[in-house]
Every structure is written in structure tokens, then in C-alpha cells.
Amino acid sequence: MNIFSVLLKNLRMGPATLRFPEEVPYPKGFHGPVKIHTEKCICCGMCAYVCVSGAVRVAEHKDNCEWVYSPGLCTFCGKCVSVCPVEALHMAAKSAPSYFNTKALDEVHLVPYSPCPECGRPTPPVREVLRAKAFKGVAPNVLVKSLICQRCRQKDSQRALVSIQVKGEPPPSRSDK
Amino acid sequence: MSWEKVFFALLIFPGLLYAVPTAWLMLWLERKFRARMQGRIGPPFYQPFFDFVKLMAKRRVLRPSFDSIFMMGLPLVSVSAGLLALALLPISSDSRGFAGDLVLLVAFLEVPSLCSVLAGFASRSIFGQVGATREAILSITYNLPFLTAIVALAYSAQSLRLVDIAASPAGGVRALAVLTICLCLPVKLRINPFSVSNAEQEIYSGPATEFSGPQLAMWELAHGLEWVALTGLVVCLGLTFRTGTWIGDFAIYTSLSLVLVILLTILATGTARLKIQQAARFYWRWGMGLSLVALILGVFPDIERFIR
Numbered sequence: 001m002n003i004f005s006v007l008l009k010n011l012r013m014g015p016a017t018l019r020f021p022e023e024v025p026y027p028k029g030f031h032g033p034v035k036i037h038t039e040k041c042i043c044c045g046m047c048a049y050v051c052v053s054g055a056v057r058v059a060e061h062k063d064n065c066e067w068v069y070s071p072g073l074c075t076f077c078g079k080c081v082s083v084c085p086v087e088a089l090h091m092a093a094k095s096a097p098s099y100f101n102t103k104a105l106d107e108v109h110l111v112p113y114s115p116c117p118e119c120g121r122p123t124p125p126v127r128e129v130l131r132a133k134a135f136k137g138v139a140p141n142v143l144v145k146s147l148i149c150q151r152c153r154q155k156d157s158q159r160a161l162v163s164i165q166v167k168g169e170p171p172p173s174r175s176d177k
Numbered sequence: 178m179s180w181e182k183v184f185f186a187l188l189i190f191p192g193l194l195y196a197v198p199t200a201w202l203m204l205w206l207e208r209k210f211r212a213r214m215q216g217r218i219g220p221p222f223y224q225p226f227f228d229f230v231k232l233m234a235k236r237r238v239l240r241p242s243f244d245s246i247f248m249m250g251l252p253l254v255s256v257s258a259g260l261l262a263l264a265l266l267p268i269s270s271d272s273r274g275f276a277g278d279l280v281l282l283v284a285f286l287e288v289p290s291l292c293s294v295l296a297g298f299a300s301r302s303i304f305g306q307v308g309a310t311r312e313a314i315l316s317i318t319y320n321l322p323f324l325t326a327i328v329a330l331a332y333s334a335q336s337l338r339l340v341d342i343a344a345s346p347a348g349g350v351r352a353l354a355v356l357t358i359c360l361c362l363p364v365k366l367r368i369n370p371f372s373v374s375n376a377e378q379e380i381y382s383g384p385a386t387e388f389s390g391p392q393l394a395m396w397e398l399a400h401g402l403e404w405v406a407l408t409g410l411v412v413c414l415g416l417t418f419r420t421g422t423w424i425g426d427f428a429i430y431t432s433l434s435l436v437l438v439i440l441l442t443i444l445a446t447g448t449a450r451l452k453i454q455q456a457a458r459f460y461w462r463w464g465m466g467l468s469l470v471a472l473i474l475g476v477f478p479d480i481e482r483f484i485r
Contacts, residue, residue, distance in 0.1 A: 003447045007214040016216040 031076040032092030033105070036067055040088035041111045043067075043124040047080035047089060056080050063122035067109045072102035086129045116149035123149035186264040190427070191409065196263050199431070200401025201225040203408070203438050207368075210442045225401065232394035247299035248388065251292040252395030258288035259402030266409050267339045268430050274340045282339065283327055286406060289399050290316050290365070293374070296396075297384030308383020311453055312367075312374035318457040319364045322464030325472055326357035330414065333475035339413070347417040349481045353471035355415040360464050362407055362437075363444060364456065366400075370448035371456050408434040408441075 018024065026032075034047075034056065043065035048058040055074035059066040081089045096105055113122035126147055135146050145156060163169045186192055204225040212219025240248065262285035265278050290312060297309025331337055333354075334345040345351065364371035375383035382388075385396050412433045420426055451459070474481050 004443070007443065007447055010214050010216045013216065015213065015218040017218045 026093055026095070030091070030093055030095075031078050032094050033071040033074065033076070033096045034069055034080060035090055035092055036069070036109050037088045037090075038067070038109050038111045040086050040127060040129070041065075041067060041109075041125075042086055042088070042127055042130055043111050043113075044085060046083045046085065050079045050083050052077065052079070060124075064110045064112045065124065067111060069107045069109075070103065071096045071105045071107075072099075085133065086127050114147075116147070116152055117144075118148050118152045121149055121151070183264070187260065191263045191266055191268055191405075191430075192260050196260060196402055196405050197398065199405050199434075200398060201229070203404040203435070204397070204401045206435060206438050207404075207442045207445075210439055211446045214443070214446045225397070229394050229397065232389075232397070233391050235390035237390050237392070244299055244301065248296065248392055251296040251299065252388070252392050252399055255289040255292040255399035256395055256402060258285045258292070259399055259406055261285050262288075262406045263402065263409065265339065266406070266413050267343045268409070268413060268426055274338050277337045278339050279327065279331055279337045279342065282410070283324065286365070286403075286410070287316070287320070289403050292399075293384045296388070300384070300387035302387040304380040304382075304386040305384050307380045308374045308376075308386065311376075312384060314453060315364055315371070315373055315456060318460045319361045319464065322357050322460055322468040323361040323365075325465070325468035326354040326361075329468060329471040329475040330354045332472070333478070343413055343416075343419075349484075350471050350475040350478075351414070351417075353467055353474065355411060357464055357468040357471065358411055358414065360467070361460070362411065362441060364460070365407055366403060366441065368441060369445040370451045372445075372450055373453050373456055376450055404438065405434065408437040411437060 043058060043060065045058040045060075047056045047067075051057075053073045053075050055070045055072075057066075057068040059068065076091070078091055081091055099105055111125070114125045115121065116123045131143070131146055135143050138146075145153065148156070188194060202222070202225075205220065205222050208224070209219040209222070237245075239245075262282055265274070265282045265285070267274055294309045294313045294316070297305040297312065329350055330342050333348070333350040334342045336342060336345075363369070367373075367375050375385065380386070385393065388396055409430065412430055416429065416433065420429065
């Protein structure tokens with residue numbers, strides 16, 4: 001094709017530049033900043049564990065856990081999203097805005113703990129997704145124990161050990177089968 | 178020429194007051210039109226003026242005293258040469274000129290290129306030196322056909338006075354000579370396909386690489402004035418008639434200069450940079466060929482009459 005016909009075509013078509021509010025559509029599966037659904041999070045800390053740049057941090061407190069995210073540090077690799085066992089994380093479809101201060105876009109999300117059904121102390125929440133995955137095919141009397149806190153779970157297993165080894169009772173069945 | 182006329186030509190039209198805004202207008206037109214042909218929006222029309230103001234406000238880089246004299250002086254010389262060349266152009270029919278002003282004009286038109294070579298070496302930058310070397314080689318290359326065409330024009334008009342040449346009857350010599358001068362425009366303006374000396378992808382800005390602030394602003398202005406002077410030269414020599422009124426001459430001169438700018442921009446946008454050997458071959462083959470034919474026709478006018 002003749003270059004001058006290309007130039008003429010460009011002249012006739014007008015500029016291809018997009019004015020500011022318009023933007024080029026982002027591709028499907030674009031890796032934007034990480035977003036969290038706090039109502040799905042179980043505070044397991046896997047996201048913080050796999051994060052290479054330290055952009056995701058999880059801090060546990062007495063009655064909630066803090067999910068802290070710094071887009072300024074993030075490399076948008078998507079590893080945290082892929083390892084999240086409950087699919088609480090996803091990546092935004094658009095890139096983060098530009099900013100001068102590295103901490104300007106930092107996000108802090110609180111994941112409230114739910115009370116333990118036995119002792120009432122706040123405990124990291126256990127979601128249905130996780131129960132369906134981790135306690136698959138478990139007897140209902142054991143499934144109830146999945147919601148209890150770490151202390152109660154330790155107490156419970158101690159009690160079971162005592163009843164088996166000291167009192168000679170048969171172990172409680174783990175499965176329906 | 179009376180002193181008032183000299184000052185009018187230098188400071189008002191076609192000198193400082195007319196030339197500087199026109200230079201900015203031409204620089205803008207070139208950028209804008211190129212952008213549009215490349216599918217971009219391009220700068221607003223006041224952009225070259227803003228560039229100039231911004232560069233003038235920048236801090237000067239401290240250099241050894243001798244270098245700094247050169248680097249401030251050369252762009253200023255270049256700008257003044259452009260203005261002086263413009264003042265000599267026989268735009269209006271009532272301008273008289275003086276014997277030998279053609280030689281002076283050619284000399285003034287060559288000064289920016291010479292300054293650019295000197296500036297490239299004075300800046301002590303390796304890119305500046307490469308650019309200056311290329312500029313010097315190109316200057317030899319295009320000046321051969323350019324000067325031959327000027328000689329042919331002068332010979333056929335039997336005068337070294339610009340007014341006489343502009344008033345000489347149209348003919349083969351004049352057409353060929355002006356065509357040769359047109360061919361030399363892209364290389365004199367350092368635009369594609371002959372932007373060898375300021376090849377930005379290879380040697381940054383060539384001779385102007387080390388220049389910044391007010392010095393660079395002066396270079397930009399000098400380049401704009403070169404646009405005005407060279408397109409003006411082609412229009413003055415190529416146009417065979419004058420309207421007789423000052424306003425008419427002014428309008429025709431300005432509009433034809435802008436048309437030339439657009440044509441040169443189309444050429445620059447549609448072509449890629451040539452190697453220096455290719456550029457030299459082009460000018461020594463086609464440029465030289467055309468201008469030699471013009472010279473022969475000018476020296477032996479019987480040939481042209483015979484052909485007709």
C-alpha cells in the first residue's frame with residue numbers, strides 16, 4: 001500500500017487519540033489491584049504467606065483480623081488470588097490510579113471474628129465453602145466441632161484421648177461410612 | 178535603500194515582527210499536520226510560543242567560559258542570519274535591493290548550517306560531533322546543486338540583484354533552478370528523508386544535543402526562521418508576477434509559503450530517513466543534473482529557443 005494513501009486515510013479518519021475520560025478497554029483477566037470480600041475471608045494468611053513483595057499482610061487481633069494491602073508494593077502477580085482457599089480475593093478489572101504517595105492507596109479491611117459456639121470467645125470465622133471442602137463426608141457430630149475455637153478443639157481432643165486411653169471407651173466414629 | 182526601509186525590512190516586514198510569529202506558525206503547522214497524518218491530535222497553535230517561553234525561563238547550564246561563549250553566541254548568530262536573510266527577500270514589488278544582494282542572501286542562508294556545525298563541535302558531545310560531521314558533509318552535498326541553480330538564475334537574468342531575478346521572465350532556466358532549490362529545501366531544513374544530521378533515534382538531536390534553556394530556544398527560533406526564509410526564497414524566486422499592492426504581495430507570499438510547508442510536511446511524514454551516502458547520491462545525481470541543465474540553458478539561451 002502506498003504510504004501517501006495511508007497518510008490520506010489518517011487525515012480523513014481524524015485522530016485516533018482518546019480524550020481523557022475515555023480509555024482503552026482493559027483486556028479480559030487484567031491484573032488490577034487485589035480486592036477482598038471480607039465476608040468470605042477466613043484469616044488463614046495464605047495470601048500474606050505467598051506474597052513476594054510484602055504487599056499483602058494479615059495481622060491477627062483479639063476479636064478480628066486485619067487484612068492490609070499496599071498497591072504501591074504489589075507486583076500484580078495474582079498469586080494471592082490463586083492460593084486463597086475460599087475465593088475471597090479477586091483482582092480489579094482496571095489498573096490502580098496514579099499517585100505520588102506510596103501509601104495513598106493502602107487499604108485496611110477488618111474481618112470480624114465469630115463467637116465460638118462452645119465457649120463464646122471470638123474465633124476466626126469458618127465459612128461454608130471451607131466446611132464443604134475440608135470436612136467433606138464427616139459425621140454430623142464431628143461437623144459441629146468445625147465451628148469451635150482452637151482452645152475448645154484442643155480441649156475436645158484431650159477429652160477424647162482421655163476417654164479412649166484411660167476409660168477404655170471406643171473412639172468416636174470419624175465418618176459415616 | 179534608505180535607512181528607514183532597511184529598518185522596516187529588518188524589524189517589521191519581513192523581519193522580526195513578521196518572521197518570528199510566522200516561524201512559530203510554520204513550526205506548529207508542520208507538527209500539527211504531521212500529527213494529523215499519523216492519526217494523532219497534535220499541539221495547539223500556540224505551542225511553539227509556549228515552548229519558547231518555557232525554554233527561555235530555564236536555568237543555564239554552567240560550562241567552561243570559552244564553550245559557553247560559543248554555545249550562547251552561535252544560536253544568536255544563527256537567528257540574526259535568518260532575520261537578515263529574510264530582510265533581503267524581494268517580496269513586495271517596490272523593494273529595490275542593491276547589486277550583489279543575491280550573494281549576501283546565499284551567504285546568510287548558509288550561516289545557520291555553519292553555526293550548527295560549529296555548535297556541534299563546541300558542545301563537546303559525541304552526538305553533537307557526529308551530527309556536526311554529518312551536517313558538514315551534507316552541506317557540501319546540497320550546496321553544489323543549490324549554488325549551481327543560483328548561478329544559473331543569476332546568469333540568465335544577467336544580474337546579482339534579487340529584484341531583477343524575481344522580475345526576469347519565466348522560462349526553462351528559472352523553472353529548473355527553482356525546482357532544484359525546492360529539492361534542496363528538505364535537506365536545508367533537516368527534515369525527513371534528509372534528517373541525517375539530527376537523526377533523533379541515532380544521535381539524539383545531533384549538534385543541538387547539549388543545548389538547553391535559552392540556547393535551545395534560540396536554536397528552535399533559528400530553525401523556524403530558516404523555514405520562513407527558505408520557503409520565502411522559493412516563493413519569491415518561483416513567483417513570476419507581483420500584484421503591485423503591498424497587501425496582495427503579502428497575502429500571496431504568506432499563503433504560498435504555508436502551502437510549501439504543508440507539501441514539505443507531507444514529504445517528511447511519508448518518507449524514512451536515508452543514509453548519508455544515499456542523500457549525497459540523490460543530490461549529486463538528480464540535483465546536480467537538474468541544476469546543470471539549468472546552467473547550460475542559462476549560458477546558452479539559444480538552446481531553449483531552439484527547443485521551443
